[in-house]
Amino acid sequence: MCRILQPSFQLGRTLNPIIVYVDDATYAQPMLEALAGSSQAASSHWLLVACAPRMTHRVSKWVSNRSRENWRTKWADKLFAEALPQLERSGARVTPRLARGPLAELVDALRVELGTSPQIVDLRRPKL
Numbered sequence: 001m002c003r004i005l006q007p008s009f010q011l012g013r014t015l016n017p018i019i020v021y022v023d024d025a026t027y028a029q030p031m032l033e034a035l036a037g038s039s040q041a042a043s044s045h046w047l048l049v050a051c052a053p054r055m056t057h058r059v060s061k062w063v064s065n066r067s068r069e070n071w072r073t074k075w076a077d078k079l080f081a082e083a084l085p086q087l088e089r090s091g092a093r094v095t096p097r098l099a100r101g102p103l104a105e106l107v108d109a110l111r112v113e114l115g116t117s118p119q120i121v122d123l124r125r126p127k128l
Contacts, residue, residue: 017114021049029082048096
């Protein structure tokens with residue numbers, strides 16, 4: 001299921017920023033293909049945000065911060081290798097990002113960086 005969290009349509013801009021949250025490339029693949037095939041895909045700037053699985057607080061007892069960051073980076077590289085080609089085939093500009101903290105803080109930083117309020121599409125696997 002694709003959930004659009006904050007729609008915003010900026011008229012007069014050449015590229016519409018769209019943030020896509022992904023945590024499982026296999027789950028998101030059909031929805032990414034549908035988004036890449038849409039009429040606005042080529043005129044959009046896609047920010048693909050990898051949302052790594054959470055680690056328990058007890059993991060810090062056994063694993064250093066550096067090891068956790070290295071694992072997160074390798075995990076994100078693998079996810080981007082699977083997910084990026086689908087959006088790039090549409091001719092769109094795609095920027096991969098790794099979420100290292102709360103998503104709300106990342107979105108606020110991206111709003112400042114982009115100078116606009118982007119559309120957000122949540123393609124993360126639902127947690128039951």
